[in-house]
Amino acid sequence: xxxxxxxxxxxxxxxxxxxxxxxxxxxxxxxxxxxxxxxxxxxxxxxxxxxxxxxxxxxxxxxxxxxxxxxxxxxxxxxxxxxxxxxxxxxxxxxxxxxxxxxxxxxxxxxxxxxxxxxxxxxxxxxxxxxxxxxxxxxxxxxxxxxxxxxxxxxxxxxxxxxxxxxxxxxxxxxxxxxxxxxx
Numbered sequence: 001x002x003x004x005x006x007x008x009x010x011x012x013x014x015x016x017x018x019x020x021x022x023x024x025x026x027x028x029x030x031x032x033x034x035x036x037x038x039x040x041x042x043x044x045x046x047x048x049x050x051x052x053x054x055x056x057x058x059x060x061x062x063x064x065x066x067x068x069x070x071x072x073x074x075x076x077x078x079x080x081x082x083x084x085x086x087x088x089x090x091x092x093x094x095x096x097x098x099x100x101x102x103x104x105x106x107x108x109x110x111x112x113x114x115x116x117x118x119x120x121x122x123x124x125x126x127x128x129x130x131x132x133x134x135x136x137x138x139x140x141x142x143x144x145x146x147x148x149x150x151x152x153x154x155x156x157x158x159x160x161x162x163x164x165x166x167x168x169x170x171x172x173x174x175x176x177x178x179x180x181x182x183x184x
Contacts, residue, residue, distance in 0.1 A: 001062040003089040004117055007041045009060065010082065010091050011121055017055035020046040022109040024124040024132065025092075026144070027116050032126040033147030035116070036140075039089060044106060044124075046096045061085070075099040101131060101164050126152045131164045134173050142177060150181045 001009070007027070014021045025042030045052070056065065059082070066081040072094060082091040096106055105128035114121045124132070126148050133145035149156070165171040 001060075001084060001087075003041070003084065003087060006063060006082075006084045006087075006089065007091060007117055008119065009063065010041075010043065010093075011117075011119075013055050013058055014043070014045060017058065018048075018051045019055050020048075020106075020122075022106055022122045022124055023114060024094075024105075024129070026140075027114060028123045029129055029133065029144035029148060030116055031112070031114055031123060032129055033144060033151045036143070041089075041091045042094065043091065044094045044096055044102070046106065063091075075102060077102065101128075101135075101168070104128075104164075105132070126155075127157050127161050130156070130161050130174070131168070134165055134170045134177065135168050137170070137173060142173075145174075146177045146181060149178060 011021070011023070022044045023041065024044055025040065026036065026038030027041055030036065030038075059065075062085050064083045064085060066083060070079055070081070071077065072079055075097060077097040077099065078095045080093045080095070082093065084090060096102060105124055108125050108128060109122045110125055111120055112123050113119070114123060130145050130148050133141040133148070161174065162171060165174045
């Protein structure tokens with residue numbers, strides 16, 4: 001199973017099981033900014049009742065859960081990794097936690113076309129992608145945030161972005177990225 005098919009199977013399985021979800025990470029940064037390659041797919045899921053168990057039981061054999069649940073280090077969110085057999089590509093399922101920004105970005109998700117998957121999906125907004133990428137602050141995250149800022153420009157809700165970056169203590173990082181974008 002190729003990476004695109006694997007992500008689509010996961011998204012369809014989540015929907016069928018009644019698990020609310022949202023794609024984020026590189027696939028969504030590509031949709032809002034400038035496309036780059038990615039070795040994984042990031043999906044935030046909201047757990048309720050036994051929906052996740054129904055989803056997990058229905059996965060095909062080509063997709064296998066890593067037996068160890070891990071944590072995302074910035075917010076402490078739990079994540080479950082799904083390995084795609086025969087491929088280095090993996091799908092990271094982040095359980096929606098109590099982090100205030102994660103809660104708000106999940107409530108703001110949009111049903112939009114995701115070009116990398118050639119389908120509609122629930123995805124994070126461009127603003128929330130900038131906030132997340134500035135917060136994580138890895139090289140590829142800064143590049144993604146800069147690309148989204150450059151492509152989306154004045155269409156972005158900067159007061160919203162600045163409010164969250166201020167709360168996260170990352171406003172200086174955001175301003176540095178904005179200054180690094182060459183004028184058109």
